[in-house]
Amino acid sequence: MRRVLALSLAALAAKAAGLPPEPSRQCAACHPAQSRAHWKTLMALTMASPTEAPLLRANPDLSWKSGPYSYRIFREGDRPVYSVTDGRNTISSPILWALGEGKTGQTYIVEHEGRLYESRASYYGEIKGLDVTIGPEFADPDSLLKAFGRFMTTGDVVACLNCHSVKQPGSPAALRSGSVEWAQARVPGVHCEHCHLSPARHASARMSGDRNTARMRRLKDLVADETSELCGKCHRTWADIDTNGPKGIANVRFQPYRIALSKCYDPGDVRISCTACHDPHDRSKEQAPAYFDKVCESCHRAGAKTVSGRRLRLCKTAKADCVSCHMPKYEIPGSHWKFADHFIRVVRPGEPYPG
Ligand code: HEC
Ligand code: HEC
Ligand code: HEC
Ligand code: HEC
Ligand code: HEC
Ligand code: HEC
Ligand code: HEC
Structure with missing residues (x-):
């Protein structure tokens, strides 16, 4: 425990000096452009310690009422505390981590x-306040403890924190996966190593001048299916959703699945990969919706062909703002957020959600 705390203090000091957190700090020296941009993305900011989470700093006292239960998130000294009461009894505990940057939810x-x-x-973010967490398990709590939250199995803790954070370098190897101590010893956010495997070996080999050992997988060369697999580690792959669901509108947020349903999707074409529309490091370039037109037009323009040599059709209805009609937005009930449907298609008025 003390060891973990000492490591967190070192991380705080580095952060104060404007350096990105380890294990991604060493990358910044040689790849300044990617590093600078990455640490401003929502992916990088998707988890925070409660004392640092900007959303909790800006909202030091939040409250919400749901049936007989009253909720509050408030500060005790510097520490945000989460509490629920039914009027007679109260459960109140310090927050360990805030997940989600908050633009959509936290x-x-x-x-x-x-x-x-x-x-x-x-x-x-849409209602600027608290509401019930999405998921059937949160619907009708029959006890104060259930109203407090969902008990997380060690498997839940590991899955959750592997997508939203990385292991703290030097944290004791003996920590039991999914335990409270394990959960404490995390560095929040999506890091370089989530997408670039074995970067530590690369970095030390680069520093010692060993170019062969330093070689990294070139993600620029990935075709659409390979990129969907990479991003699908967290955004879920086509196979994840095809096998386990969900069916219906709840799957609109799983882009690798939705896009694979489109006629536009060709597993071997780079022009329809996630990175054709989303720079993985720099999300500031996207200016909706005209920004995306040139991606559509990389295929849908006079003379362009598919990888197998088929000619592509053009739109007779409009010449700009393609995604506003062909990638409509849907709100998952209770999510307070409209997700862009990556199943690119001709949308008929009043049609039910496909898939
Ligand atoms: C000592 C300097 C140095 C450090 C530290 C370093 N790199 Fe590199 N990296 C390089 C150089 C030089 C190249 C080769 C550049 C080239 O060939 O375009 C490279 C290449 C790469 C590539 C492959 C680019 C491609 O061709 O697609 C990736 C990805 C990468 N580095 C990521 C990282 C990450 C992540 C870290 C942090 C763990 C890191 N690097 C740390 C110097 C460094
Ligand atoms: C390690 C897990 C992980 C991987 C891998 C990952 N993402 Fe994400 N991504 C997230 C999380 C978590 C969020 C939610 C951020 C938030 O709002 O808190 C997110 C949000 C996003 C967003 C919406 C927020 C924004 O910045 O506009 C885009 C777009 C996105 N990811 C694209 C990608 C692409 C493209 C890839 C693959 C190159 C990828 N992601 C790989 C975890 C991941
Ligand atoms: C397989 C990887 C993965 C797991 C496991 C995971 N998340 Fe996420 N999470 C993501 C991605 C990717 C996003 C971005 C979602 C999007 O834009 O659809 C996200 C977004 C979020 C958000 C932002 C609000 C929202 O709904 O978009 C919150 C809050 C969140 N996750 C909390 C959690 C919690 C709590 C757990 C564990 C119980 C968890 N996540 C487990 C990948 C994951
Ligand atoms: C969400 C996944 C993701 C994360 C996180 C990520 N990268 Fe990348 N990176 C990619 C992809 C995908 C490419 C290929 C670029 C492309 O297709 O345009 C790439 C390319 C690169 C390259 C090669 C540059 C080029 O243009 O060829 C370097 C260097 C690099 N990344 C460094 C980093 C560093 C440093 C970090 C952490 C600060 C980082 N990346 C975080 C996905 C990611
Ligand atoms: C042809 C362009 C295109 C491709 C390819 C694409 N996206 Fe998107 N994506 C968009 C648009 C448009 C939006 C909505 C942007 C907005 O409203 O600001 C979006 C939004 C998102 C979001 C934010 C969630 C939301 O809807 O608010 C995530 C996460 C995301 N995309 C991930 C991915 C992943 C992962 C892939 C690869 C499987 C991918 N995208 C491929 C165009 C694309
Ligand atoms: C990799 C190339 C590629 C890209 C990029 C691409 N498409 Fe397509 N699209 C196709 C192919 C191939 C078809 C099926 C044959 C055809 O219509 O020419 C298609 C079909 C369509 C259709 C007709 C679907 C139907 O149900 O008949 C629409 C609408 C469409 N695309 C819109 C878009 C929009 C909007 C974008 C950008 C967000 C886009 N496409 C990006 C290749 C692409
Ligand atoms: C105002 C809404 C709107 C916008 C904006 C729009 N489209 Fe369309 N598009 C449609 C409709 C509606 C159809 C179906 C027309 C029909 O079948 O009668 C269509 C059809 C298509 C088709 C199939 C053509 C065929 O011959 O069947 C493609 C491909 C397409 N659009 C691509 C695009 C691209 C690329 C853009 C951006 C440059 C774009 N669309 C902008 C509404 C729109």
Whole structure:
């Protein structure tokens, strides 16, 4: 525990000096452009310690009422505390981590009596306040503890934090995966190593001038299916959703699945890969919706062909703002957010959600 704390203090000092957190700090020296841009993305900011989360700093006292239960997130000294009461009894615990940057939503991992819970109250950017966390398990709590949150199995903790954070370098190897101590010893956010495998070996070999050992997989060469697999580690792959669901509108947020349903999608073409529309490091370039027109037109323009040599059709209806008609937005009930449907298609008025 003390070791983990000392490591966190070192991380805070580096952060104060404007350096990105380890293990991605060493990359910044040689790849300044990617590093500078990355640490401003929502992916990089998708998890934060409660004392640092900008959303909790800006909202030091949040409250919400749901049936007989009243919720509050407030500060005790410097520490944000999450609490729920039914009027007679109260459960109240310090927040361990804030997950989600908050533009769409933010949910809290809270420790209570040595176990971890996913908060039943989440913050939503659209309503600038708390509402119930998405998921059937949060719908009708039959006890104060269930109203507090969902008990997380060690498997839940590991899955959750592997997508939203990385291991703290030097954290004790003996920590039991998914335990409270393991969960504490995380560095928040999506890091370079989430997408670039074995970067530490590369970095040290680069520093010693060993070019062969330093070689990295060139992600620029990936075709659409390979990129979908890479991003699908977190955004879920086509196979994940095809096998496990969900069916219906809840799957609109799983872009690698949705885009594969489009006639536009060709697994071997780079022009329809995630990175054709989204720079993985720099999200500031996207100016909706005209920004995306040139991606559509990399295929849908006079004379362009598919990789197998087929000619592509053109739109007779309009010449700009393609995504506004062909990638409509849908709100998952309770999510307070409209997700762009990556199933690119001709949308008929009043048609039910396909898939
Ligand atoms: C000592 C300097 C140095 C450090 C530290 C370093 N790199 Fe590199 N990296 C290089 C050089 C030089 C290249 C080769 C550039 C080229 O061939 O375009 C490279 C190439 C890469 C590539 C492959 C680019 C391509 O061709 O697609 C990636 C990805 C990469 N580095 C990521 C990282 C990450 C992540 C880290 C942090 C763990 C890191 N690097 C740390 C110097 C460094
Ligand atoms: C390690 C997990 C992980 C991987 C891998 C990953 N993402 Fe993400 N991504 C996230 C999380 C978490 C969020 C939610 C950020 C938030 O709002 O808190 C997100 C959000 C996004 C967003 C919306 C937010 C924004 O910045 O506009 C885009 C676009 C995105 N990811 C694209 C990609 C692409 C493209 C890839 C593959 C090159 C990728 N992601 C790979 C975890 C990941
Ligand atoms: C397989 C990887 C993965 C796992 C596991 C995971 N997340 Fe996420 N999370 C993501 C991605 C990717 C996004 C971006 C979602 C999007 O734009 O559809 C995200 C977004 C979020 C958001 C932002 C609000 C929203 O709904 O978009 C919150 C809050 C969140 N996750 C909390 C959690 C919590 C709490 C857990 C564990 C119980 C968890 N996540 C497990 C990948 C994951
Ligand atoms: C969400 C996934 C993701 C994350 C996180 C990520 N990268 Fe990348 N990176 C990619 C992809 C995909 C490419 C290929 C670029 C392309 O297709 O345009 C790439 C390319 C690169 C390159 C080669 C540059 C080029 O244009 O060929 C370097 C260097 C690099 N990344 C460094 C980093 C560093 C340093 C970090 C951490 C600060 C980082 N990346 C974080 C996905 C990611
Ligand atoms: C042809 C362009 C295109 C491709 C390819 C594409 N996207 Fe998107 N994506 C968009 C548009 C347009 C939006 C909505 C942007 C907005 O409203 O600001 C979006 C939004 C998102 C978001 C934010 C969630 C939301 O809807 O608010 C995520 C996450 C995302 N895309 C991930 C991916 C992933 C992962 C892939 C690869 C499987 C991918 N995208 C491929 C165009 C594309
Ligand atoms: C990799 C090339 C490629 C890209 C990029 C691409 N498409 Fe397509 N698209 C195709 C192919 C191939 C078809 C099927 C044959 C055809 O219509 O020419 C198609 C079909 C369509 C259709 C007709 C679908 C139907 O149900 O008949 C629409 C609408 C469409 N694309 C819109 C778009 C929009 C909007 C974008 C940008 C967001 C886009 N496409 C990007 C290749 C692409
Ligand atoms: C105002 C809404 C709107 C916008 C904006 C728009 N489209 Fe369309 N598009 C449609 C409709 C509606 C159809 C179906 C026409 C029909 O079948 O009668 C269509 C059809 C298509 C088709 C199939 C053509 C065929 O011959 O079947 C393609 C490909 C396409 N659009 C691509 C694009 C691209 C690329 C852009 C941006 C440059 C774009 N669309 C902008 C509404 C739009």
